[in-house]
Amino acid sequence: DSGVTQTPKHLITATGQRVTLRCSPRSGDLSVYWYQQSLDQGLQFLIQYYNGEERAKGNILERFSAQQFPDLHSELNLSSLELGDSALYFCASSAGQVTNEKLFFGSGTQLSVL
């Protein structure tokens, strides 16, 4: 068990809808990262937050947004969903803010857009 908790484990929704994925980092970790994993693209970095502030941005679509709350949990909001958004979404956490630190991954949220 990595100590990173993601909910829900599975999410099935329709095109055009909006969903929220939740992540609780390991106790004491200040950084939260969001990744998208699909069969053809592999693990793609979306965004990083450190202690409530955005630190780095990757290939995140404008329809997607994230935030990190004062209690350090994070939410990834996906809106106007398309079929191609179906993927496994992972949250990871680390103690600090530089990304060469060890990342601890949650078990992911499997999103299916029908």
Add this chain to the structure above:
Amino acid sequence: QKEVEQDPGPLSVPEGAIVSLNCTYSNSAFQYFMWYRQYSRKGPELLMYTYSSGNKEDGRFTAQVDKSSKYISLFIRDSQPSDSATYLCATDSGGYQKVTFGTGTKLQVIP
């Protein structure tokens, strides 16, 4: 061209074999090199972490980095069925930059 290229496999080997997993990368700014193991329906977990060129050994696992050829390898000795998983190489230039992952190589160790 992807920044990190990895053969997706699958790779099937008999138990006890030596496994070699490889990645190439294109960005010479990458300084940190990692191998993650991902079991089915689980998140990736860090296996090995190296900085710059050279070898690093941890039990049955050896990570090797050759920055001159932009080539990174993971060797698994005496492979076990429990090693069956997808192995992802990852690189990072440090600082606040994103970690870049390869697409992963699926390994099956047959008893």
